[in-house]
Amino acid sequence: MKDHQFILVDYLVKHFSGTLSQTDLQSLQKIFEDDPTLRDQWEKYISQGVKSSDAQFWSNLDLDQARTKILTYEPTRSAIRSVSNARIRNLQIYVGIAASLLIFIGIALFVNLSDRDKQIVADQVYHYKNDVLPGGQKATLTLSNGQTVELSQEQATLREQHGEQLRITDGQLYYKPNSAQAELATLKNTLTVPASGFYRMVLPDGTKVWVNSASELSYPLAFGKSIRKVELRGEAYFEVAHEKNRPFLVSTAHGDIKVLGTAFNLRAYNSAASNVTLINGSIQLTNKNKTTKQIIPGQKVEFDGHDMRISQANIEKEIAWQQGYFYFEHDRIQDIMEQLARWYDIHVIYQGPITKKTFGGSISRSVSLAEALELIKRGAGVEFTIDKKTVTVNKNK
Template sequence: MEQNQDLYKYADLILKYLREQASAAEQQELEAWLDKDVRHRQLLESLQHREALRDAIAFHDTIDVDADWQAVMARATPVVPGKKVAWRRITKWIAAAAVLTGVIVGHKWYTPLPRPAKKMAVTSPPVKNDILPGSSNATLRLGNGQTVHLGNQQQETIKEADGTTIAQQPGGLVYSKTNESPATALFNTLSTAKAGQYQLTLEDGTRVWLNAASSLKFPVHFSKGERRVELTGEGYFEVAASQDKPFKVMVQNMEVLVLGTHFNIGAYSKAVKTTLITGAVKIQVKDKRAWQLLPGQQADVQDNQVRISNADTEKAIAWKEGIFFFKDDDFREIMEQVARWYDLDIRYTGPLPVKRISGNISRQARLSQVLEMLNFVSGAHFRVNGREVTVSMTE
């Protein structure tokens, strides 16, 4: 009777065959296995008509990571020598494999983010009362306190009190330039709620991406001396170079000083993480101590303590590319990301998974798909009631 590894091997061959991805050699090997036992062929024929398996394979297409059969092995009951093979269990393994082929377990396994990031399809059937992912939406607070709700569709140009035009384009807001020094500084604030993100181009050409539950306060026109903005939450910056006008980002009790560079700042918690992609930035804390980062470095600042380390830049900006990217991440931190993007309240009952999780999945996936992935990779179970998600390690 086949051992577990043989079953996994042929499950993989069947998956490739069903998806029309098997090579000639693999098809020949599969045919030999099918001829060995009539039940083998019966199994394949039944799988070709199973809606659940097709759904699982479709779900696999939403995930862009390597297979990890260890998860299947851990969750399946081993085959006892001398006992008959449980064919329904094999079928279940194969269906699970279609999902788990897209999941990574353990810190030794991960797939780098594609360059450019792959926009992964979401093709599996919807679940009743499922929750859709976040989208491009925000609120703009003008200098006079008026608020404008922004979506992902192009709308009319917004006018500020000083006559500045703010264009609503498919790529976000674009502020018009001026060569005149403003008599009175006008400030705008762009805010995203949970399940929202947005982009804007400041009057100097600097581009900013705001993640969910974030805000950026900025002047409509920069003064001659400097360019200063205030960030909460998370933002990615592509700063327009200006040798005589430094760009400063104020976040919590620290300042990020740049001349022209690409970087990400995450400040959802007390810890502020600044990740430099290109160029150079200087981190200055409350007592005026300063550290300069090199490309590929990250500064973690908490309670005026600064730690500089090498960064995973792909992970830092994955959200901007439309991807959840996990690499040796804590389960609770992952759920915080999911909660922000799907506008959820998370409730925990009992202990949490202790293993650190790696993997990536499109931020355009529905909530049910993300939770299904996390269930298989961590063993956690989820109960969804409206926008409240209860997490436990038992059914």
């Protein structure tokens, strides 16, 4: 039985490194016939186990050395307890096959993955070199004293200077107003959302904000008496709490948006221009040249430091990210890949002439990168390769 377990480990390593041959499969069938319980363990492991797309890692595992160590040494309970609870939960899937040896492999794999990007996984369907998982809800909050806190969906309560309370509930950051302390208006927080992330929050005045990937929002712990001002770099969707005598101002690199109570999407990355789309209410836009325009719901303004261009907006397209999907409408491949680059945190390379063909359609932001690329390439006339987090775009021949 022990020999069969050790042989099964060899085949598992071959499976994950992509070197399992037809002869190996025949040998496996014989092992399963001799001991049907090993078939169950094999299937459970390959379906639930931690998988590595790095064949070199699996190929470099020294199983002979591991066997020698394990046959002469049995880990103590205290040694096993020293592994974190999270790791033990993941390593339990190894124990049913060959306990000590698989724990050795498991620890080696976790050490290896600690230096790797956990978004990179094996591609099981589309035959890319690897796949990349989609982004999720995550951000970093910089408090007024410079301390940084990693945010996720887990419930938590934080405290700022002067006892201001911040809490995370249902994956959303809330501020408990404390208007009695005027000094709070001089204290700033900054919410930084990395590539492959997004986050939701409610500002001290009740304004709701959805912050997209690779974006940064700065705001005071309490707004002043005459104006509510925040600063945005990146993209965010705002539902502004209505206050007739205290307008809400969003400052960007290309201009300021002034509102009373409304919903709008603002994209203000460090590119040639920004744009704002009004969903309802009213906004006034002032660019760096002090030119001012007011738009009505359903309109979109592209603006930089000099010009402003008003057009009719496709509301569904502009706020699709906030609803959890990509929406493309006659979009160039460069614009499509720019959105994917932020959500999957990838680097995009174009090889050869860039196609002029445009693409339309919608894709859930919950799918893996490989699935998204497969959907796009059918209509955009391109081919893709994935190498870790680098995607190469080739025009179809």
